[in-house]
Amino acid sequence: MSKERIFLSSPHMSGLEKDYIEDAFRTNWISPLGPHVSAFEQETADYVGVKGGVALNSGSSALHLALKLTGVEPGDVVFCSSLTFVASANPILYLGAEPVFIDSEPGSWNMCPDALRRAFENAVRLNKLPKAVVVVNIYGQSADFEKIKPLADQYNVPIIEDAAESFGAFYNNKPSGSFGDFSILSFNGNKMITTSGGGMLLSNNQKALEKARFWSTQAREPVLHYEHKEVGYNYRLSNILAGIGRGQLRVLTDRVEARRRVFERYRQELSPVSGIDFMPEMKNSRSSRWLTVMTLDPSTIKPSVNYLINQLSKEDIEARPAWKPLHLQPLFQKCLFFPHHTGDVAQSLFHKGICLPSGSNLTDAQQSKVLSIIHSVLKS
Numbered sequence: 001m002s003k004e005r006i007f008l009s010s011p012h013m014s015g016l017e018k019d020y021i022e023d024a025f026r027t028n029w030i031s032p033l034g035p036h037v038s039a040f041e042q043e044t045a046d047y048v049g050v051k052g053g054v055a056l057n058s059g060s061s062a063l064h065l066a067l068k069l070t071g072v073e074p075g076d077v078v079f080c081s082s083l084t085f086v087a088s089a090n091p092i093l094y095l096g097a098e099p100v101f102i103d104s105e106p107g108s109w110n111m112c113p114d115a116l117r118r119a120f121e122n123a124v125r126l127n128k129l130p131k132a133v134v135v136v137n138i139y140g141q142s143a144d145f146e147k148i149k150p151l152a153d154q155y156n157v158p159i160i161e162d163a164a165e166s167f168g169a170f171y172n173n174k175p176s177g178s179f180g181d182f183s184i185l186s187f188n189g190n191k192m193i194t195t196s197g198g199g200m201l202l203s204n205n206q207k208a209l210e211k212a213r214f215w216s217t218q219a220r221e222p223v224l225h226y227e228h229k230e231v232g233y234n235y236r237l238s239n240i241l242a243g244i245g246r247g248q249l250r251v252l253t254d255r256v257e258a259r260r261r262v263f264e265r266y267r268q269e270l271s272p273v274s275g276i277d278f279m280p281e282m283k284n285s286r287s288s289r290w291l292t293v294m295t296l297d298p299s300t301i302k303p304s305v306n307y308l309i310n311q312l313s314k315e316d317i318e319a320r321p322a323w324k325p326l327h328l329q330p331l332f333q334k335c336l337f338f339p340h341h342t343g344d345v346a347q348s349l350f351h352k353g354i355c356l357p358s359g360s361n362l363t364d365a366q367q368s369k370v371l372s373i374i375h376s377v378l379k380s
């Protein structure tokens with residue numbers, strides 16, 4: 001067995017990226033903008049089935065600009081999924097607004113429509129509707145937009161779809177990232193595809209995208225001298241990184257297939273063990289299976305999640321607990337939280353969930369090694 005470290009999710013280059021990078025070098029179009037940026041935006045928007053995109057230096061920047069476009073200001077409220085990475089909610093704080101967290105539902109692990117409804121009813125009572133709802137597609141599976149969208153529409157609140165982990169997934173046969181008024185992708189090194197670091201804001205609202213493009217390039221007024229009326233940001237993606245993105249986009253479908261195969265093998269070999277379960281996939285959903293998440297029922301399985309993670313780590317294998325829900329983070333301790341009607345689902349997933357190495361470049365032998373260590377820990 002190889003001695004090299006097995007990662008949770010590592011970059012997986014196809015080789016096609018080099019052609020685009022060489023083109024950027026040949027034309028000396030290294031940065032800032034250039035033809036690869038607009039092509040990457042258009043190709044990504046076409047894949048997702050929306051009118052346009054703005055390529056940015058991170059998914060977090062994309063969320064920040066999406067929230068700004070929905071008019072979030074200091075003192076405003078923004079609803080957000082609780083079971084997610086902190087990046088989903090940090091930009092709410094950048095804008096001086098206050099997140100209100102919504103629990104997961106057991107069937108998808110994503111935002112619970114019933115808890116969302118209660119949050120809206122409470123907001124009406126307080127006479128303070130949110131400016132936006134950040135709906136996260138966790139671990140690659142789309143949220144249940146069929147139920148979430150009518151609620152947001154009823155209160156006339158825009159949806160920001162955080163598709164950072166679900167690029168390449170489908171819901172009702174439509175690509176993930178096409179359900180929000182604004183959607184965001186991440187091309188961080190551990191995501192479905194990577195530009196080493198980057199992100200994209202997607203929408204059908206071209207005028208709004210134009211505004212985001214303006215903000216992302218220091219809000220420079222279209223005159224010769226440097227004229228500024230608004231605060232801007234340096235958020236644009238460089239031409240060279242967009243080139244890497246174009247190469248990666250061409251293999252996105254393969255990357256999804258590979259991760260789904262990884263998930264399937266773990267599931268086949270481990271789900272016969274009593275007390276082990278896997279993240280469910282809704283009937284109308286085709287997850288990107290960004291990460292394979294397994295749950296250990298503590299009433300049946302003796303080794304704890306942390307013990308298993310540590311044993312894997314001793315063998316140079318990276319595994320992690322499920323996301324610690326944001327409503328349990330010290331950073332957000334004063335924020336409201338609307339739980340599922342049976343109790344705190346996100347918290348229970350955090351306690352029993354474990355993310356296994358899931359990269360599209362994970363070899364069969366590496367996966368066998370992970371599996372054999374898990375089996376031996378479970379037997380101990």
Ligand SMILES: *Cc1c(COP(=O)(O)O)cnc(C)c1O
Pocket residue numbers: 057058059060061084085087088136162164165185186187188198199
């Ligand atoms: C990775 C991630 C982000 C942020 O993306 P960056 O490109 O790292 O800024 C946002 N939301 C979720 C759910 C993520 O997993």
